[in-house]
Amino acid sequence: MPVITTIDDLKRIYRRRVPKMFYDYTESGSYTEQTFRDNTTDFGQLRLRQKVAVDMSGRSTAATMIGQPVTMPVALAPVGLTGMQSADGEIRAARAAEKFGVPFTLSTMSICSIEDVAQNTSRPFWFQLYVMKDEDFVDRIIDRAKAANCSALVLTLDLQIQGQRHKDLKNGLSAPPKLTLPVILDLATKWAWGLDMLGTKRRSFGNIVGHAKGVGDTSSLMSWTAEQFDQQLDWTKISRIRDRWGGKFILKGILDVEDARRAADFGADAIIVSNHGGRQLDGALSAIRMLPRIVDAVGDRVEVHMDSGIRTGQDVLKALAMGAKGTYIGRSFIYGLGAMGQAGVTKALEIIHKELDTTMALCGERDVLALRRENLLIPRDFSGNWA
Numbered sequence: 482m483p484v485i486t487t488i489d490d491l492k493r494i495y496r497r498r499v500p501k502m503f504y505d506y507t508e509s510g511s512y513t514e515q516t517f518r519d520n521t522t523d524f525g526q527l528r529l530r531q532k533v534a535v536d537m538s539g540r541s542t543a544a545t546m547i548g549q550p551v552t553m554p555v556a557l558a559p560v561g562l563t564g565m566q567s568a569d570g571e572i573r574a575a576r577a578a579e580k581f582g583v584p585f586t587l588s589t590m591s592i593c594s595i596e597d598v599a600q601n602t603s604r605p606f607w608f609q610l611y612v613m614k615d616e617d618f619v620d621r622i623i624d625r626a627k628a629a630n631c632s633a634l635v636l637t638l639d640l641q642i643q644g645q646r647h648k649d650l651k652n653g654l655s656a657p658p659k660l661t662l663p664v665i666l667d668l669a670t671k672w673a674w675g676l677d678m679l680g681t682k683r684r685s686f687g688n689i690v691g692h693a694k695g696v697g698d699t700s701s702l703m704s705w706t707a708e709q710f711d712q713q714l715d716w717t718k719i720s721r722i723r724d725r726w727g728g729k730f731i732l733k734g735i736l737d738v739e740d741a742r743r744a745a746d747f748g749a750d751a752i753i754v755s756n757h758g759g760r761q762l763d764g765a766l767s768a769i770r771m772l773p774r775i776v777d778a779v780g781d782r783v784e785v786h787m788d789s790g791i792r793t794g795q796d797v798l799k800a801l802a803m804g805a806k807g808t809y810i811g812r813s814f815i816y817g818l819g820a821m822g823q824a825g826v827t828k829a830l831e832i833i834h835k836e837l838d839t840t841m842a843l844c845g846e847r848d849v850l851a852l853r854r855e856n857l858l859i860p861r862d863f864s865g866n867w868a
């Protein structure tokens with residue numbers, strides 16, 4: 482067994498173990514993948530301020546996200562098709578998150594359904610909603626999330642139409658995979674994944690199949706998005722959804738200062754500064770570059786979270802120091818899940834936690850809640866001078 486010390490180690494094992502189609506789904510950005518790359522490289526532009534001779538004992542990474550206590554402010558982001566990375570992947574990831582004490586967010590486009598996850602976990606999780614044209618379906622899925630005791634609704638705003646990911650088209654991405662010759666040849670080398678998958682009956686979109694009417698190809702995320710997602714989604718519709726839900730409400734996919742102000746006026750419990758991991762509007766700025774401007778614009782009027790590009794505990798520290806109150810990891814936990822199932826998600830969380838904790842200490846901080854911009858060395862033009 483290799484010694485695993487980084488998220489990248491998990492990624493290497495993941496790549497060997499999981500079919501190419503699902504690895505590529507994770508590892509894609511849209512179009513030229515510029516934003517996908519910038520999300521990670523821009524974290525590298527921020528440097529850390531080393532502080533010495535301060536008492537660094539008794540450190541704490543404990544915080545709250547939307548009022549809920551967390552071991553560290555790092556939630557698992559909603560990721561479509563997670564149950565294709567590892568059998569019953571959403572259940573495995575949710576259990577790891579629950580044990581670690583961080584939120585798990587279930588995607589609408591998950592393989593395990595809301596009910597599957599609820600029956601196999603003991604703490605409330607968060608549910609991420611995509612808004613479909615079929616209002617009846619939307620109402621019913623909101624009610625299902627309520628019935629499952631989900632403790633927040635995360636409404637995604639930046640994927641009403643899909644940014645094209647070339648690899649998914651070329652691979653013929655579907656759940657379950659269609660057995661074409663290239664897929665069969667690939668699966669022949671991924672037998673451990675195949676055996677694991679044979680042990681579950683959950684191999685298609687659990688929240689959709691059997692719940693939605695008039696759907697063409699239920700195995701294809703791309704055709705489902707194109708056919709069903711509501712391109713008329715606007716603030717009036719967001720309001721309707723919030724009223725139907727009636728609980729903690731998070732708006733995901735905000736990358737613009739004016740949109741952030743609007744979300745604060747609207748009274749969301751939190752916003753997630755995000756460009757969907759570089760999977761949607763290629764050419765958009767990285768989330769970490771936009772974060773400080775958005776934090777400065779909304780102040781304390783809404784809790785600001787961020788995702789897109791976090792691969793280390795140092796990235797988490799940088800986002801928090803820039804003013805985020807919470808962060809999310811997507812790919813970083815998927816690598817762990819694909820590599821080692823539930824234990825791999827736990828490993829990813831442990832790696833990030835240890836990096837965050839050690840970096841805090843070396844920055845002379847004992848409390849994650851005390852992190853601030855002074856902990857960073859920020860290039861003067863970091864947010865950019867864009868017209």
Ligand code: GLV
Nearest residue numbers: 560561640757760
């Ligand atoms: C769905 O959320 C995707 O990015 O594929």
